[in-house]
Amino acid sequence: MPRSALISALLLASLSLSLNARAETDPWANYxxxxxxxPKDAAATLDRGVSCNHFSGEINGDNSAAxxxxxxxxxxxxxxxxxxxxxxxxxxxxNNKAVVNAIQVYYEN
Incomplete structure (x- = not known):
């Protein structure tokens, strides 16, 4: 295999590993x-909280139309x-570990 092809293959493999690692560590990929x-009430409240956090970051404080x-x-x-x-x-x-964990990951962090 020519050296340039080997380097290209190694770079592609490295990029693939990097992207897979990022997907595994990015909790938003699985939100x-x-x-x-x-439970539906927990999911709805969490989603509302996430939306509120997002919108609070959109405020510029300039009293604009936005x-x-x-x-x-x-x-x-x-x-x-x-x-x-x-x-x-x-x-x-x-006592529901999934709910407590989801709130910690998506709302409190």
Whole structure:
């Protein structure tokens, strides 16, 4: 095998391993699958919390039209109570390792 072909093959193998390792360590790659394994109320509350966290990061604080739209979306999601709702779900399912772990991975981190 020519040296350049060998180098190309090694680079491709390395890239493949790197991408597989990233997929295994990126919890967001499995988010939708994880939600489907949780009780419906826990999944809905967690998803709401994740959405609220996302929208809170979108606020620029410049009172722009985009900020106003983001605040409207957050109001629809009832983001003002999401922390308490997550705590309630966490307490309700304190013995359900999947629920507790999902909240820690996707909401608290």
């Amino acid at each position: 939708d699958k994880v939600l489907k394994t949780l 900020d106003k739209q983001t605040f409207r979306e957050m109001k629809k999601l009832k983001c003002g109570t999401v922390d308490q709702d997550i705590a309630s779900v966490k307490n309700k399912y304190k």
